[in-house]
Structures are given as structure tokens and as C-alpha cells.
Amino acid sequence: MLGASMAGMLAARVAAEHYREVVVVERDARSEQPAQRRGVPQGCHGHVLQAGGVAVLDELFPGILGDMVAEGAPVWGDGDLGRVILEYAGHRFLPSGHLLNPVTSCLPSRPFLDWHVMQRLSARPNVTILSGHDVIGLTASRDRRRVTGVTIARRDATEAFVLGADLVIDATGRGSRAPVFLEELGYDRPTEDELVISLAYTSQWLRIPSGAIAQHMVATFPKTSDPSTVALLNHENDTWLMTVGVMAGKEPAADFADMLRIARRRIPRHILEVLELAEPVGKTNHYRTPSSRWRRYDGMVRRPEGFVVTGDAVCSFNPIYGQGMTVAAMDAMALRRCLRVGDGDLPRRFFRESAKTIGVAWRNAISADLALPDVAGERTLGIRINNRFSEWVLTAVETDLVVTSQFFRVLGMLDSPARLMRPSILARVIRANRARTQQVREPEMSPSG
Template identity: 75%
Template sequence: MALLGERAVVLGASMAGMLAARVAAEHYRTVLVVDRDIPPERPVHRRGVPQAAHGHVLQAGGVAVLDELFPGVLSEMVAGGVPTWSDGDLSRVYLEYGGHRFLRSGCLPDAVTTYMPSRPFLDWHVLKHLSAIPNATVLSGHDVVGLVSTQEGQRVTGALVARRGATEAASVLDADLVIDASGRGSRAPVFLQDLGYGRPREDELVVNLCYTSQWLRIPPGAIHEHMVATFPRPGEATTVALLNHENDTWLMTVGVMAGAEPAQDYTDMLRLARRRLPRRLLEVLESAAPVGHTAHYRTPSSRWRRYDEMTRRPDGFMVTGDAVCSFNPIYGQGMTVAALEALALRRCLRRGDTDLPQRFFRDAAKIVRVAWRNAVGADLSLPEIAGERPLGMRINSRFADMVLTAVETDVVVNSQFFRVLSMLESPTRLMRPSILARVARANIRRPQPIPEPEPAPAG
């Protein structure tokens, strides 16, 4: 690989940061990842990743990137007890999306392997593999307080960092490239404004999401599924997810949107789950043993900072991951988008560093746009969410509802929808004539509405 500089500095050991650092290590003599947390000795929640205590799914599109950039990490996690779903057996997942329940029998004709690590377990293994790269180092326990640039501000030449809790002055880390992967709280807009470039425009949709999660001890074999997830539908803006993670541990997450009152404890979580889950699952959850404390998380909105639209930007500085776009997390897109952005970064670096930020932001925006439309379109299908619904979006929502009607009964449409949902393929694949014909047939003989789950008795 062509050497493009002496050092790249990555701000944040988020999933986006670790993936970006892995790619940068191919083109810079050294890569330094600056992070506020002290690397844990075992998989635990990190303060810098507050959402890690809640349900996460690494979509198949992200799995493929992870396997390419960190060979062996997937097999290592499986050896460590991470369950997988590889046979496409639809009885192993219970999914309801937009008020449509996925087919529960048969096997997907072109199934891909889904891995089910918890977020702390995944982060810990990826960080271990990154730390094994000879020219990559993690500078832990430090905050980023600013950028350093040339006198004219035309190029970023490093980052200003300070040790957490220390009294000494901040120090300068010289760099040929600085990549901000510090998450939703990124201060990149402020840093750019200080350099005279102004802030990027922001697209935002207010969703007022509140999560409550609880680890559970459930007897092996008590639940047949690997994954249970019911997404919001009109009139019921509640998400309930139950995920089987490493070593037969289970994580339950309940989310509410549009300002609804969130669950305060596990008893409260069960109260909300009774509205969405069938009796057989509720009976298991009623007898499950909570482990540890109940965790809470709030996110006010989906937000896309449009760095791709800035007419002026400095060389030597890029932004990736949630620092660019943070989606409504119930759709599980964030890590996979970050992984696809890492591949975009690799393609850009292989073409040299001329106009590197411009090329990267343009390519990354193409990736973000697909996920943004999917998430925002799903949210705006709920009357509880306020926002503009232009004609094009209403047409897309109607088509999505027709596809989801077919997903209830057609295994081929199921398979194609899974591949789109997993970000392996473009949504345009759903418009192939063979798929459209199946969607049309399913809607002509549309089945009766699926009965609501029979509520289990409280207690």
C-alpha cells in the first residue's frame, strides 16, 4: 500500500473509530487512537459508549466488513460463546416490522450468517485485534479539546488533547490526517467554526426515544428463537427486543418514542411487553431472573450533519460514524453504516490524499442516505412522530407496506427483504420484476390481519 503520511490520529475508539484506524494503518506509518476510556481487561460497558448496555445487532453487511478488516475476529467470538443464525430457519426469529409479522416457517433460500455478540463483547474483541496491529496504538484516558491547523487554517495538522483529570496543559498530537469518530457528541462542528469554516447544515427528525434494558438469566432451551423484535407501528410506538448473546445470556430492551413514559424497572418492562409479545414468550420472561441493574438511555432525534454539502472544508480532517449521522437506534444501522464507511475510506485512501475529505464525504453520504431514508421513512410512518411527509416519501411508505404484506407469507420476498434490511443489497433489489410479481400476488390475496398476541396474566 502507498504510504500517504507519517501519522493518522483517530478521535474515539468507537466501532467507527476502530474500523477507520484499521484502514488508516494501511497508509500511514503510525495510527494513534485517542479515547477517553481506559481499555478494559474484559468485556464490560465503557462510559464512552453509553448505548452499549442496550440491544445491538451487527447486520450482515457489517459482518462482512468486520471479517475482511479483522480476519479471525468472528471465529474467535464464536469460540467465546457467541451464538449464530446461519441456516435461515425462520422459526428461530420472531420479527414484527411496521405492523407486519414475518413468516415463521421455512428457510431463507440464500441465508447469511448472523452473529449475536453483545456490544461490550464485540467492542472488546475488535479493540484487541486493533491493538495487535504493529503500527496502531491507543492513547487512553484523554479528551480531545481542539484541532491544530496551518496558520491560514487550510489544513488540519493535528489534534489538541488533554489527560482526563490532569492539571497540566493540553498537548499537541501532530498528524497528517485526523479522523473524528467521537460519536453523536462530536465537537467537530465547533472545531470547524473556530477555524473559520462554519458548521455543517443538519437534517434532524425528533423521535424522543427512551430505552430501558435488563440482562436476564433464562434456562437453556426455554426460548426457541435467537432473536425477538417487535418494532413500532401506528398507534403503538413501542419496541420490544429480546436477544440471545454469548454463553446463553439474554438481553431485553424496551423502547418508547414520541415522549411516551419509559419503563423504569423490569416489572415496568414486562407491562409494556405484554402489549407486543405472545403468551409463550411472556411466560418465560415472567419467570426469568434479572441480572444486574436496569439501564436507561435517551436519544432525542436522528441527526445527519451534512459535511458532504460544505463548500469549504480543511484538508487533513474527516468525520465518520455517529459523528456524521446518528440514526434512531432501534433499526440497528449504526455499526453497519460505520463499517461501510470504513470501506469507503479505504477506497479513497487507495486513490491518494488529493481532495481526500471531499471524496470521502461524498462517498460516505451515499451510504448514509440509504440508511437515513429507511429509518426516517419508518419513523414517519407513525402518526406519533411529527415531520414533513412529501409525496415521494408517502409513495415509498406505501410500497414498503406492500412488501411487508408479502413478507408475512412469501419466503422469497422474506429473503430479499432480509438482505436489504441487513444492508447487503440496495433497496432497489426489491423492485426487480420477479420480486414485484410476488409482492403483487401477496397483496391481491392479502391475508387476514394477524391477531394480537394473547396477553399473559400479570404477576
Template identity: 75%
Template sequence: MTILGERAVVLGASMAGMLAARVAAEHYREVVVVDRDVPPERPSNRRGVPQACHGHVLQAGGVAVLDELFPGVLDEMVADGAPVWGDGDLSRVIVEYGGHRFLPSGRLPNPVTSYMPSRPFLDWHVMKRLSALPNVTVLGGHDVVDVTSSADRRRVTGVVVARRDATDAAVLGADLVIDATGRGSRTPVFLDDLGYGRPREDELVINLAYTSQWLRIRPDGIREHMVATFPKPGEATTVALLNHENDTWLMTVGTMGEEPARDYADMLRIARRRVPRHILDVLEAALPLGKTAHYRTPSSRWRRYDEMSRWPDGFVVIGDAVCSFNPIYGQGMTVAALEALTLRRCLQGGDNDLPKRFLRAAAKTVRVAWRNAVSADLSLPEIAGERPLGMRINNRFADMVLTAVETDPVVNSQFFRVLGMLDSPTRLMRPSILVRMARANLARPQQVRAPEPALAG
């Protein structure tokens, strides 16, 4: 690999930050990852990643990237207890999307392998592999105070960092600075201070509130690996039950526009409106482990750095620092992984005009995920926002796809691949898929619609 500089500094040990550091390590003699948290010695929640307490899914597209950048890490997680769903047996998952229940039996003709680690478990394994690289250092327990620049402010030359338990600060020089500090990123402030102004922002208010609870469930209690019911018109709630490492389960309940669940009893109250009876029976008999965790996401937000006419050299932004999606759709980590591959390709092309090349290329990936998430949210009357004709047509087409997903294993398989960000949504418009969709929508069998909730709530 071509060496482009002496040092790259990555701000934040988020999944986006760790994957960005991995690709930067191919082109810089030294990579320093600056994070507010000291890396844990075992899988555990970090203060800097409060959303890690809640349900996460690494989509198939993200799994492929992880396997490419850290060969063998998936097998390591499985050996340490992470469950896997790879046989395409649809009886092992319950998914309801937009009010449509995915085909509940049979096998997918072209299955993808899904790995089911919890977020702390996943982060810990990736951090362990990243830290083992000889030219990567993780500087934990530090905050990023500011960026430094050349006299003409055309290039970012490093960052000012300070220990969390001290008042003095130090300058860490860099040929490339990568901001992966998440939704709370201070890049708009940094750019403004350097004279570049702030980016335009696209935003959709969703008022999402999460409540999650770890559970101990009897070994033979649930056959399924995963239960996920997404919002539908008239019911803007999400209930997810995920089988994680070492026979532990995580239940997450999300609400949009209504009061969040306060405790496990309140989570069960909402679950009664969404999950089948046999799942609810097990949940009511489960043993809660520890306290419930809470998290809020006021909006989905895309900072349009790709549209800025001026940008300093030596500085890029990645992951949630660019775009934070409604997390119920599980896109964040996978988009960050795909952005890391984009950064890799851009670095292979040299560092000339690197920031603009990367931001514009990464925006193509972000745009697909943004449209999917925003369109899904705006299909709900509970979410306020403009619904242009193109979006209404798109949502009508999506409803036809989901109707076919209820009964057709081939459409089901293709939708899983699109949902997992392995394939473009345009794959759903192939003639062979359209014929199957038309057949399913003409038949519209009522008996396979989403099951009635367990109780009236």
C-alpha cells in the same frame, strides 16, 4: 500499500473509530487512537459508550466488512460463546416490522449468517485485534481539547489532548485526523473556530427512550435466537430480546413519545402489548441480572458535511459524528463499517482532496440508511414531521413488501438482505419480486398477521 504520511490520529474508539483506524493503518506509518476510556481487560461497558448497555445488532453488511478487515475475528467470537443464526430457519426468530409478522416457519432460500455478540463483547474483540497491529497505539484516558491547524487554516495538523486526571495538555501532530467521537462530536465547533462555518443539519425529533435488562433464562426456555417487534401505528414501542454470549439474554424496551419503562416490571408491562404468550411466560420467570439501564435519543440527526463548499485538508469525520440514526433499526454500526470501506477506497486514491472525496462518497451510504429510518419513523402518526408525496408513496410500497414478507420466503429473504444492508432497496423492485408481492397482496391472508399481544397491558 502506498504510505501517505507519518501519523494518523483517530478520535474515539467507537466501532467507527476502530474500523477507521484499521484502514488508516494501511497508509500511515503510525496510527494513534485517542479515547476517553482506558481499554478494558475483558468485555465490559465503557463510560464513553453508554448505549452499549442496550440491544445492538451488527447487520449482515457490517459482518462482511468486519470479516474483511479483521479476518478470523468472527470465528474467535463464536469460539468465545457468541451465538450464530445462519441456517435460515425462520422458526428461530420472531420479527414484527410495521405491524407485519415475518414468515414464522420454513427456511430462507438465500440466508445470511447473523452473529449475536453483545456490544461490549463485540467491541472488546475488535479492540483486541486492532491493538495487535504493530503500527497502532490506543491512547486511553485522554480527552480531545482542540484541533491544531496550519497558519492559513487550510489544513488540520493535529489535536490537543489532555489526560482525564490532569490539567496539562499536549499537542499530537498528525497528517490525518479522523473524528469518530459520536453524536457529541465537537467538529462543528472546530470548523467554526477555523473559519469554515457549521454544517446544515437534517433532524427528525423522535424522543426515543430505552430501558434494558440482562436476564438469565432457563436453557430450554426459548427456542428463538431473537425477538424483535418494531413500532407500528398506534403502538410506538419496541421490544427486543437478544440471545448473547454464554447463554445470557438482553431485553431492551424502547418508547417514543411516552414515558420510558422504569424497571423490569415496567418493561414487562410494555412487553405484554407486543410479544407472544410463550415468550412472555419465559420473561416473567426470568432472573434479572444487575440493574436496568436507561438511555435517551432525542432525534435522528444528519450533519451535512458533504454539502460544505470549504473544508480543511487532513480532517475527516465518520460514524455517528456525521449521522446518528434512530437506533431501533440497528443501522449505526453497519453504516460505520461501510463508511470505513469507503475511506479505504479513498485512501487508495491518495490524499489529494481526500476529505471532500470521502464525505461525498460516504453520504451515498448514509442517504440510503437515513431515508429508510426516517420513512419508517414518519409512517407512525405519533412522530411529527413533513410527509412529502414521495415518502408516502415509498411507505405504501414498503407496506406491500411487508405484506409479502408475511407469507413468501423469497421476498422474506430479499427483505432480510436489504435490512442487513447487503443489497440496495432497489433489489425489491425486480420483476420477479414484484410478481410475488402482487400475488401476496392480492391474497392478503389474515391468519398470518402479527400475533395478538399476550395481554391487554
């Protein structure tokens, strides 16, 4: 296993069910407590583990959710809409009521979550964490049809050595060198689907008096008139993290004062009043994502046996939609399904299986980004249809609890987006949009005074 990213740790946990020994090669040193890792530069920014990811995490590591909650991590499982403020594409979700089929989302900070997963993973008797090592390249059989291991070196030494393996899994993130390694073995690089989004975001930890904000999450996402996003997350032990992002090359927030300037046009006044009195803790952190990118390993004609790639090393989405960790969890379950059949022809089967989940998340993220006029890209007929339908659904989410309940299950990656097209849901979407059209027409038809 290359990389102890979230994708890497979950894939290693699955591999441990099928292989005698699993070695996780990781650049960063182990920490005795939750801490920001250099190899996870986005870790000091806002993260949400969606309901689908929570379900996978608790299945692979039974009881981990309860442990994190016991140590102070907030969890939202009662469906009380009064505990969240969400706005998608300019549509504000219902401010009150309870979801008819509540989903469970967990809001630990990324360092807190990573540390707990690492503790559980390293406790398994057939898993070894090899910290402080760099990956140099792959080794292969003489005919290069199978990857046989990996060449690695300690970060504080120049001498390299080979670690043999029946299966090598690359989970080294967006900067993965897998395409280069494959080319060195005589294979083509995977083709890439890419959309330039020029996202820049800024985050700041805050000290906020307990009880000052009733919600545990406030998030407003880009809309056509304003490609910014503002998120305020209540993390473990009543700590708060604020993240502000801008897209399409807009000027990012330089400091907390700048963050507040952007937030003033996006979030409710009562939240702003608390933020303006909040105490910043530590430094302001910055991060940039130039594009969403999907390396199409599933489309390769030739690929070696014994080597698969997962997580951001395959596909990195616009992070503001919070899909990354949950898609990584779904990738791990795809790997589990494939390994239960055996490891014959594993790369082809795994890449095709994981592409099903990645494809759904990719279309959702790309469609949302291309709904913004400032993002350059081809608006295909499929994307235009998807965005028009999304607009209808989000209009219904403003007023209809049934549609909202189903939308949360799709958002949490528990259900397919196709569930929003069921006749019972479509009828409610149509009714809500007719009511909205009527409300818009009535003022226009009123006689002027």
C-alpha cells in the same frame, strides 16, 4: 483517530493500511476483559451487527467472527426462520422455513464485540491506543486550509499537548465537537437534517434457563397503533438482554415489571411465559435519544484538508433499527476506497462517498419513523411513496419466502432497496397483496346469519 467507538476502530484499521503510524485517542481506560464503557452509554442496551457489518468486520479482521463464536457469541447463518421472531410495522415475518440465500448475523453484546475489535486493532504493530485522554481542539496550518493535528490532554492532568497528524479522523460519536472546531478555524458548521423522535428505552439483563426459548432473537418494531419496540437478544454464553423502547414522548419503562407490561401487548404468549419467570440480573439501564440527526459534511462548500468525520459524529439514526454499527462499517470501507486512490482532496471525496450509504439508511429510518402518526415531521411525496411500497413488501413478507429472503438482504445492508423492485420480486409482492385483499373482502361479502 479521535475516539475508539466502533466507527473509530474500523476507520483506524483502514488507516493503518495507508499510514506509517495510527494513534487512537480515547477517553476511556483500557479494560482487560469485556466491560461496559462510560464513553458508550448505549452499550448496555440491545445491539445487532447486521450481515453487512459482519462481512466488513471479518474482512478487516480475518477470523474475528470465528473467535467470537468460539467464545460463546451466537451467530445466525443457516437462514432458519424458526430461530427469529420479527415484526415490522405490524407485519409478522414467516415463522418457519429457510431463507433461500441465508445472511449471517452475529449477536455478541456490545461490550463483548468492542473488546474483541479493540484486541485485534491494538495488536497491529503500527497502531497505538492512547487511552484516558480528552480532545481539546484541532491545530491547522497558518492559512487554515489544512488540519495538522489535534490538541489533547490526559484526563487526570491539566497540561495539554499537540499530536501532529497527516489525517485526523473524528469518530467521537453524537457529541462530536467537530462543528465547533471547524468554526474556530473559520469554517461554517455543516447544516443538519433532523427528525425529533423522543425515543426512550430501558434494558435489563436476564437469567433464562437454557433451552427455554428456541429463538435467538425476538424483536417487534413500532406500528401505527403502538410506537413501542420490544427486543429480546440471546448474547454470548447464553446470556439474555431485553430492551423495551417507546417513541414520541411516551412514558418509558421504569423497571423490569414495567418492561413486561409493555411486552405483553407486543410479543407472543410463549415468550412472555418465559420472561415472567426470568431472573433479572443487575440494574435496569435507561437511555434517551431525542432525535435522528445527519450533519451534512458532504454539502459543505469549504472544508479543510486532513480532517474527516465518521460514524455517529456524522449521522445518528433511530437506534431501534440496528443500522448504526453496520453504517459505521460501510463508512470504513468508503474510507478505504478513497485512500487507495490517495489522500488528495480526501475530505470531499470521502464525505460524498459515505453519504451514499448514509442516505439509504437515513431514508429507511426516517420513513419508518414518519409512518407513525405520533412522530411530527413533513411527510414528503417521496416518504409517502416509500412507506406505501414498504407496506406492500411487508405484507408479502408475511407469506412469501422469496420476498422474505430478499428483504433480509436489504435489511442486512448487503443489497440496495432497489433489489426489491426487480420484476420477479414485484410480481410476488403484487400477488401477495391481491391475496390479502381477497381475504379481507371475503368475510365482508359473506351473507350474515
